[in-house]
Amino acid sequence: MTASQVSLALIQQHTLFQDVPIEALRQILENGQVIRLSEGDTVFRQGDTASRFYVLLQGNLKIAQTTPSGEQVTVRHVNPGEIFGIARAMQRTTFPATSIVMRESLILSWPNNYWDTLLKLNPRFAQSTFETVGQRLQDAHSRIRELSTDEVEQRVAKALLRMVKDSGVNTTDGIEIGYPVTRQDIAELTGTTLHTVSRLLSNWKTKGLVISGRRRITITSIDGLQALINDPDQPNT
Amino acid sequence: MTASQVSLALIQQHTLFQDVPIEALRQILENGQVIRLSEGDTVFRQGDTASRFYVLLQGNLKIAQTTPSGEQVTVRHVNPGEIFGIARAMQRTTFPATSIVMRESLILSWPNNYWDTLLKLNPRFAQSTFETVGQRLQDAHSRIRELSTDEVEQRVAKALLRMVKDSGVNTTDGIEIGYPVTRQDIAELTGTTLHTVSRLLSNWKTKGLVISGRRRITITSIDGLQALINDPDQPNT
DNA sequence: CGTCCCGTTGATCCCTATCAAATGTAGTGG
DNA sequence: CCACTACATTTGATAGGGATCAACGGGACG
Incomplete structure (x- = not known):
């Protein structure tokens, strides 16, 4: 089984890619890149130029911000099937945080310019991403409330x-x-x-x-x- | 000058509606509803069914969450030209927070089912809204970092x-x-x-x-x- | 088997919440 | 125009939740 075939099996499990025809999925995978990272590795770092966007296929990540004084704050966790590192889609040129691997993970990514193609191949992608970001915003607001009270x-x-x-x-x-x-x-x-x-x-x-x-x-x-x-x-x- | 004409002048100032032809703008306004609210009024309350979405034309609002024990936490401020109360676009049925008028404000709103039409009349709207939500997510993360450290x-x-x-x-x-x-x-x-x-x-x-x-x-x-x-x-x- | 992390626990301190009360300010109605 | 009232602000006193400082214990891994 090739890496691509493994990924195909994995990607199909996630709701983000359900209802996408198998042929389109194959094409999406061929244009992406799969990497396996171990605990402690970073996918990208705060301040890096955002040239790709990502989906976590397997494993767990945390997204952390480093303060000017060097303390680290975990902003959220990333679970399998979730999209992350979409700074560029929000018109940002750099990543606002660092993503750290918490346990061995399989990560799929594409160059930013593939975003539009992906939207065409998977029409649900746009709405799904929007909802995901919206959900994260609400989670963030919940945490603000918790930290406050x-x-x-x-x-x-x-x-x-x-x-x-x-x-x-x-x-x-x-x-x-x-x-x-x-x-x-x-x-x-x-x-x-x-x-x-x-x-x-x-x-x-x-x-x-x-x-x-x-x-x-x-x-x-x-x-x-x-x-x-x-x-x-x-x-x- | 009618309320609609006042709104037209106001709406044109905001980047959200720039580049929209005047005719489309008129149509957008006719399908919306403009209300003026005074300090202390609420536009919608936490838990209300989300049946409309909003743009602040003039004034200032705060979005606040009430904790189970009755304390209030201000989640963010809304400035003129910003869209808010878009719970439904994120597939939520109720508003997760209350919006409170801080000083006399002019608010434009549409029923949820007008969302798709609006997207057609103003193609930049989708991307713009996405970026706005993305920006808010980052602001929220900054506040989490601040509250933590x-x-x-x-x-x-x-x-x-x-x-x-x-x-x-x-x-x-x-x-x-x-x-x-x-x-x-x-x-x-x-x-x-x-x-x-x-x-x-x-x-x-x-x-x-x-x-x-x-x-x-x-x-x-x-x-x-x-x-x-x-x-x-x-x-x- | 030593070294590096991670975890535990005590002692102390200080920031800020809480409790309490007085003062100040805008608005209202007689 | 003034007294009354409601709300905002100030300031003192006190207490306590957690941070900080410090030291030790213990398991994993090379």
């Missing part, structure tokens, strides 16, 4: 719930986040420090809500975490 | 600078924000409390950076505020 404990709980929702895998103990996560990662995602995240996880472990080891987190009680969000000042058992 | 003082300074940039009017003292702003408004915009904002403004007043009265803020030293952002731990003079 929630306490750290609730923000971290919400972040964990989102991660298991997007990429959870069932285990005998509960649902495990499907990629490596450090305390630092969660801190960058929730606007806090790795120390505070560590304390929270320790606390939750004693309450039986999570099991966590080095770069691994398993939620044993979704409801327990949910309760922390609903009743912020629950008495500590 | 900046101290309150820097966030408030940035908020003031944005407001004067968007809607500043020159006065003999400096640049005044062109609509009424309370300490509470700024607090909702920056994720802090009105007390902290009041203390900051008092402090800045003694430093000669701002002049502020009841619901009025004038920046006397843009550079001074900018310095607070660049050098977070400037010695207090």
Whole structure:
């Protein structure tokens, strides 16, 4: 099986490319480029000239911004089937953030000038992309609201719930986040420090809500975490 | 001059409708509806069924989300010429936020089913809207970064600078924000409390950076505020 | 088996929310 | 025109959530 054939099987699974005739799909793939990247690699960096646009076929990425002082903030996660790095379609010449591979990923990309052709071959693409960006805008607004009004404990709980929702895998103990996560990662995602995240996880472990080891987190009680969000000042058992 | 003629003059000024033939513009206006709203009015409320989409012709709005506990968070401001309330174009059935009039405003709107017609009459509309949403997404990401890493003082300074940039009017003292702003408004915009904002403004007043009265803020030293952002731990003079 | 990460936990400090109360300002109706 | 009222602002006092500083423990990998 060639790389192209593997990609064909993968791309068909994603709603973004459903209803596209197999011949058009083949053509779309031939004009694109598939790369496999490992954990820690970057697809593009903040400030790079935006010459291509991307779809994540498999794996997980995070999109992060680096502040002038060097701190990193995770702006969002990218899940399989999602389009990303579409700066050019928004008339930007450079990428506003860096995309970092969280676990081995398969990435499909095209040069910017293929955008119009792609729209013709896949008419749903335009509307779908628009909806995706709209959805992201709403997610971003939700996070602004959370950062403005929630306490750290609730923000971290919400972040964990989102991660298991997007990429959870069932285990005998509960649902495990499907990629490596450090305390630092969660801190960058929730606007806090790795120390505070560590304390929270320790606390939750004693309450039986999570099991966590080095770069691994398993939620044993979704409801327990949910309760922390609903009743912020629950008495500590 | 009829309401329609007033609107025609206004709509032509905005880049969103430039290059649209006058006849098409007339037709677009006839199918739309113009309303004038006063300070404190709402155009639509969070949770309302999204049956129309809007363009702000004149005035200023804020888009706010109410948290389950009743606090309000300002998600963004809307300036003249901007499209807003396009939930339906993103396949949402309800509005995710409330739009509140900050000063008397003129608002143009169409029923959702006019969207496709509008696209035909104004081909640039689709791309323009896409870019607008993309820009907003980036603005939202910037705010996430700020809320995650900046101290309150820097966030408030940035908020003031944005407001004067968007809607500043020159006065003999400096640049005044062109609509009424309370300490509470700024607090909702920056994720802090009105007390902290009041203390900051008092402090800045003694430093000669701002002049502020009841619901009025004038920046006397843009550079001074900018310095607070660049050098977070400037010695207090 | 040593080294590099990652995680844990204690101690301390400080920014900012919260609580509280007084003062100031625009608008309104008699 | 003034008193009344509603709302905005200011400022003090206090408390507390988390950041910061510091040190140690532990598992993975070369």
